[in-house]
Amino acid sequence: MKLIRALHDQIGRLNNFVGTGVSWLAVVLIAIGTLNTILRYVGGWLQRSLTSNALGEVQWMMYSAMFLLGAGWALKEDAHVRVDVLYERFSTQQRAWVNLVGTLLLLLPFCGFGLWVSWDYVLDSVWGLELTADAGQLPVWPAKLLILGGFGLLGLQGIATLLGAILTLCEASPRASSEEAP
Numbered sequence: 814m815k816l817i818r819a820l821h822d823q824i825g826r827l828n829n830f831v832g833t834g835v836s837w838l839a840v841v842l843i844a845i846g847t848l849n850t851i852l853r854y855v856g857g858w859l860q861r862s863l864t865s866n867a868l869g870e871v872q873w874m875m876y877s878a879m880f881l882l883g884a885g886w887a888l889k890e891d892a893h894v895r896v897d898v899l900y901e902r903f904s905t906q907q908r909a910w911v912n913l914v915g916t917l918l919l920l921l922p923f924c925g926f927g928l929w930v931s932w933d934y935v936l937d938s939v940w941g942l943e944l945t946a947d948a949g950q951l952p953v954w955p956a957k958l959l960i961l962g963g964f965g966l967l968g969l970q971g972i973a974t975l976l977g978a979i980l981t982l983c984e985a986s987p988r989a990s991s992e993e994a995p
Contacts, residue, residue: 814983817976824973825889828966832886838875845872866947874956881963885970888920909981916975924968931960 849868856863887893900911937943938957944950 814980817980821973821976821980824969824976828885828889828970828973831966832883832889835879835882836886838879842872842875842879845875865949866945867949867951870945870947870949870951870953874951874953877956878959881959882966884963885966888967888970888974905981906985909978909985912974913978913982916971916978920971920974921968924964924971927964928961928968931964935961 845868849864849872852863884893900908903911935957938954941954942952943954943957945953
């Protein structure tokens with residue numbers, strides 16, 4: 814059980830670290846968006862173009878990083894979308910069963926499918942050092958590489974969710990309670 818708990822906690826720490834890190838991209842994203850808007854209006858007054866497509870490209874890449882790399886953190890923090898009509902009324906053990914079955918039948922296969930489907934798409938972009946189609950031609954392959962990272966982190970957090978459910982069910986079992994009693 815200690816090994817399971819340690820693995821569960823390590824995955825949670827990893828997603829905390831990555832999720833907290835990419836959450837700060839929101840501040841940068843807002844600053845770039847604000848700057849781009851100000852430059853567009855000032856450029857209009859001066860009848861000059863002060864903005865570039867590169868700012869827009871950087872914005873979508875940062876948003877992609879936040880979305881993809883933050884998904885595992887959102888799952889860890891239970892901040893994802895869930896239909897709580899029944900779940901909030903369930904006991905801890907029932908919730909653990911829902912998490913266990915849902916993770917095994919839905920989340921982990923979804924992550925595996927996402928990795929499988931996107932693998933060639935991402936690697937083609939990386940090997941070709943793909944650039945954006947705009948005049949600035951920023952590298953787009955790092956943003957596409959985040960697809961694999963996002964599915965990987967979400968899958969890892971799915972494993973942690975699965976381990977957490979197993980720990981909850983084992984701790985709640987009558988056998989576990991009787992073993993702890995003197």
